[in-house]
Amino acid sequence: DAKTTQPTSMDCAEGRAANLPCNHSTISGNEYVYWYRQIHSQGPQYIIHGLKNNETNEMASLIITEDRKSSTLILPHATLRDTAVYYCIVGDSWGKLQFGAGTQVVVTP
């Protein structure tokens, strides 16, 4: 079973920030939190990952709680092209990712 829990779906208005929550209460000390997204049956696309600290790159920000039991992916200014399934994954440094069902994000005009 996947080690993460995400909402099934969420809507977001274009231009607004999208905050995607993820629970991973059983994460172990050496496991990372990864975020990927999949646009309409294409191959998944890496977004960001983190261990303990908050992370930011050109696509998104990742906020990890101090106890590491949950995290939030933030898309700062959602566009229509951000409509996708977003996967929160807990995995080891070997890259063995265990995908759950993800969150279907729909960005509306």
Place this chain on the structure above:
Amino acid sequence: NAGVTQTPKFRILKIGQSMTLQCAQDMNHNYMYWYRQDPGMGLKLIYYSVGAGITDKGEVPNGYNVSRSTTEDFPLRLELAAPSQTSVYFCASSPKSGVSSYEQYFGPGTRLTVT
């Protein structure tokens, strides 16, 4: 760079037939992975490789075999195809070391139907 390429894009097999799904990457990545994705589900890891000559099982390896004779290629072999193997297959690769090794680059996928 072409990135990760997969062939064929689509394939229909009859039950009991065999085939090889091809995967190649031109980024000199040591780590390579095979996943399958059933309709409406997330991806499941079939096999992975950390370098030429080294492979290991993932979550759902039964019915599949892999080999890694070069850094560039990581073919997936299906023996005795079954309807349960109807799925979309994704190949991925990632660099050997460093923080960037955690980013996996995925190919476009192969849609396989077994009837």
